[in-house]
Amino acid sequence: MAVYTEVNDEDLACFVAEYDIGGVLACKGIAEGVENTNYILRTEKGAYILTLYEKRVRRDDLPFFMALMEHLSASGVTCPTPIRRRNGKVLGELAGRPAALISFLEGVWIKKPNVEHCGAVGRALAAMHNATLGFPMERPNALSLAGWETLYSQADGRADSVQAGLDAAIAEELAFHRAHWPQGLPTGVIHADLFPDNVFFLKGRLSGLIDFYFACTDILAYDVAICLNAWCFEPDHAYNATKGRALLAGYRAVRPLSDAEMAAMPVLARGSALRFMLTRLVDWLNVPPGALVKPKDPLEYWKKLRFHQRVAGPAEYGFDL
Numbered sequence: 103m104a105v106y107t108e109v110n111d112e113d114l115a116c117f118v119a120e121y122d123i124g125g126v127l128a129c130k131g132i133a134e135g136v137e138n139t140n141y142i143l144r145t146e147k148g149a150y151i152l153t154l155y156e157k158r159v160r161r162d163d164l165p166f167f168m169a170l171m172e173h174l175s176a177s178g179v180t181c182p183t184p185i186r187r188r189n190g191k192v193l194g195e196l197a198g199r200p201a202a203l204i205s206f207l208e209g210v211w212i213k214k215p216n217v218e219h220c221g222a223v224g225r226a227l228a229a230m231h232n233a234t235l236g237f238p239m240e241r242p243n244a245l246s247l248a249g250w251e252t253l254y255s256q257a258d259g260r261a262d263s264v265q266a267g268l269d270a271a272i273a274e275e276l277a278f279h280r281a282h283w284p285q286g287l288p289t290g291v292i293h294a295d296l297f298p299d300n301v302f303f304l305k306g307r308l309s310g311l312i313d314f315y316f317a318c319t320d321i322l323a324y325d326v327a328i329c330l331n332a333w334c335f336e337p338d339h340a341y342n343a344t345k346g347r348a349l350l351a352g353y354r355a356v357r358p359l360s361d362a363e364m365a366a367m368p369v370l371a372r373g374s375a376l377r378f379m380l381t382r383l384v385d386w387l388n389v390p391p392g393a394l395v396k397p398k399d400p401l402e403y404w405k406k407l408r409f410h411q412r413v414a415g416p417a418e419y420g421f422d423l
């Protein structure tokens with residue numbers, strides 16, 4: 103459970119008084135997520151998500167995330183939108199952390215996505231990319247190539263304690279990406295973490311996207327590769343080509359992918375697998391004492407990476423070329 107920071111009743115009441123949302127009825131920690139502290143807050147006027155931003159979110163980046171959610175909501179993408187305080191601002195401070203209230207989105211995330219879910223997420227991702235074209239702000243991706251090197255150094259030579267030989271294998275993989283990371287592909291604002299737990303469905307239909315706290319400016323097709331990894335592998339780590347085809351077809355029905363973007367998919371998928379393997383590895387090696395959080399398995403992403411290493415071209419993903 104991701105509750106890194108506890109909030110006492112008095113501080114909460116003061117925080118909520120800054121908004122025009124009535125008094126607090128209930129506030130409960132949310133047993134999901136690994137990045138930030140989240141509570142579901144019920145007040146006399148409705149339900150909200152109260153988020154306290156933890157270590158990996160830089161304070162300077164928060165205005166970007168808030169403005170992005172507002173822009174997407176206004177452009178017809180169903181996603182949470184920040185609630186404004188009486189002073190017109192969206193960010194405050196609670197228990198020593200930057201904190202915000204965002205609107206509550208109905209729906210549940212799907213633990214075992216099927217082919218239809220993959221198609222729906224492809225369409226929603228492309229719609230999000232199209233909607234961000236007019237968004238004026240930029241945020242470089244702190245978790246691209248240079249960021250992977252930093253993460254690797256944070257693992258501090260301890261990757262071998264997770265799997266023998268992993269340290270050297272990661273170093274080789276980083277060298278591969280330094281030499282082969284694609285240049286010149288279309289860029290824009292990407293979600294960068296559109297995993298099943300960040301996509302809600304209601305009555306069988308996709309009802310919204312959440313968790314924009316990794317959103318950044320990067321290669322649009324990289325976001326597709328992130329989804330390919332997150333949605334199209336089975337629990338036994340086998341790639342499911344039918345799901346991959348559905349995800350790609352859904353995406354391309356809304357935003358076409360060029361030949362260059364398609365050709366880059368294996369290296370983008372490989373890079374995406376490395377990125378999530380590394381953040382998981384660092385978390386795995388550094389669980390904060392007393393935190394109610396279950397770290398995610400870095401080796402799941404290492405296995406996906408190994409799959410992409412063997413892929414010669416996009417046809418091997420089962421895509422319709």
Ligand SMILES: Nc1ncnc2c1ncn2[C@@H]1O[C@H](COP(=O)(O)OP(=O)(O)OP(=O)(O)O)[C@@H](O)[C@H]1O
Nearest residue numbers: 132134135136137138140151182205206207312313
């Ligand atoms: N706007 C929202 N409406 C409804 N529920 C939400 C909303 N935002 C977050 N949640 C709930 O809180 C959980 C955690 O939120 P979120 O994914 O943003 O946290 P996180 O710590 O950033 O997680 P992650 O590990 O995915 O980065 C979600 O799975 C969902 O149950």
Ligand SMILES: N[C@@H](CCO)C(=O)O
Nearest residue numbers: 136295297378382398
């Ligand atoms: N979606 C990420 C966690 C949040 O960054 C993962 O599964 O590793």
